[in-house]
Amino acid sequence: MTDCVMEAKHVYKTYCVKGEKRKDVKVIEAVKDVSLQIRKGDIKLIFGPSGSGKSTFLRCMAMLDIPDKGDIYLGDQSLTAKGVDLNKARARIGFVFQHIYLFRHLTALGNVELALRQVLKLPKEEARKRAIAALEEVKLTDCIKKYPSQMSGGQAQRVGIARAIARKPDIILLDEPTSALDPELTGEVIDTLRDLAHEGTTMLIVSHEMPFAKEVAEEMIFYDEGHVVETGPPSLFFNAPNTDRAKQFMTRIINRTTRE
Amino acid sequence: MFEWLTNPLYWTWIFQGLTLTVEITLFGVCLGLLLGTLLSIGDIYGGRTARGLIAIYVEFFRGSPLFIQIFIAVYTVPALLHLQMDHYLLAFLVFGLNSAGYQKGYVKGAMQTILDDQMAAGMSVGMSRWQTLRHVIIPQAYRIVIPSWTNEFCSLTKSTSALAFVGLFDLTSAGLSIKGITYQVLPVWMVIGAIYFVWITGVSKLMDVIYERKKIPGVELDLQS
């Protein structure tokens, strides 16, 4: 087949949101016929207005949300087929959450180690070695014994990244890794991501960090109202996007960035 | 096994017992709410002595079994006062006092979740502290507290079965009497248990419906604490 690390084919996902009263139920079509291919070493960046369904799509890729329709492939293996061991599949996919979601009862080291011990079943010493190596990669060796509540947001998110890369996954999915952080803390996370990019890590990132996108992304994907509106290299979006919606969005976001 | 169910006499007993069980529970919950509210206001606004006394009161009624409190009410209190006292009256009182110890915690918890903001808001429109308590804080606190109130109702009802062992005729007493005549131990307790179950579950369901109607959107008590 293809040399794709991951592929989404015609994925659909809707979900219901309860309103104030019991009767008000809104159906939101977060993902409508989205297809995407990621090859080894690719760095792709999804961006678009908030609430457009980007995060839902990313969660579908990791099968943390199960798509209503369509297929997700990890290498040659279909994840949407019946009887797939999703846990094994997820062990090969790193995921970084917007709100970090560290395990609150474990130290930084414990957070990174858990999957190595319980999912990869590595012996204790090797798991520890690899966990420490992952924490070194995100430059957090001094936080090893700290609990999530004792770290800054930037440190916590770097632990989140270490947790995702420690088991050497085929691909890392990052869901707005910097948007929940205070502006002065995003830098350290971006630096970490840049290092990963230079090492050739395959990544699919949902983010609005435009300078970062320009620097590392091979392809940018403009996503709005549940589907992909436009795809292209950063130069396209920063100079002259084809669609009006992308144009508007880029103007807004670039104005904002320069004002700051 | 269940032939005795056709005897109307037993049903009169069951009905008589259930009446006492229901009366004592309802009275206990209501007296408990009234006293519990006073205790929580005292605990929030009172001085050191008042707070200390309230803490001792609560610790006594929450720290020891209601069963032993019933014995104290029925045996110890009349002995201390050298008075012949009505066991029913004493039982009513001890249930109310006990429930107040628990309900103080619920009401105070509910009041504290809304107290600061709502008190400031009340005073800002010119109401006094007491007016704000009466018209703003307590009405809200009572709505928040309904689920805890339901729990209190369940556990008080269950505790009334202890009254059978100080000679009062509640539903469990009715069971003991019927069992004493029919010797159908297992069936009798199954029927008595089922009656308790239907009554308690039914009332809880009703309370849940009331809560759903009355609850203030967005304000809920963290039942953990």
Add this chain to the structure above:
Amino acid sequence: MDVWQQLFNLLEGVPLTLSISIISFLVGIALGLPLAFTRIYEKEISFAVDLYEKIFRGIPEIVLMLLFFFGLGTFFPLPFGSAFFVACFVLGLRSGANQSQIYRGAIRGVGDEQMIAGQSIGLSKWRSIWHIMVPQVFTFSTPGLGSEYALLIKDSAYVYVLSGLLEITTRANQIRQSTGDFITPYIFGALIYIAITFPIAYSLDRWGNRRKKKIGL
């Protein structure tokens, strides 16, 4: 029997009160934890858990003890003929129902995102529950668990209705019957209960708060 003899007699009942409440508490944990997770994460069978909880919320412990001991005990002397077994059985099942409720609240408090994070690193549902949820759920439930244990100590007084279990309340009644003293045995009894329940609730509360602060719940 002078006052001090009464007190010592009552104190001899403390080990029995404690053992009934500890065993029931452990039974309650063993039942309550899986039930709470089942109720939340296995929607198809959650109605059974609901029914179980309702039964123990809706039937007095005394009636259940009488039912199992005098009712079933005649047909199955093993194990229901043993008052100690029936006491732990009824209180343990009751505590399981209560604890299931406590843990359920805690699971909601810990939050679904922790489960999702667990699955994102490849842990299965029940392994995420075990490695990630359970440790946090315990911490989160401490004030509730403290009062639940205190409740078991108090409710162990109900075993007075069975025969042959000489715990605190049963002893207080025996003393009243043999001495005609209506005052001291009950007052002492109540004070002993308070002396047991107070430090337990207090220390569990403190431990829980410390631990909560540490992990930022």
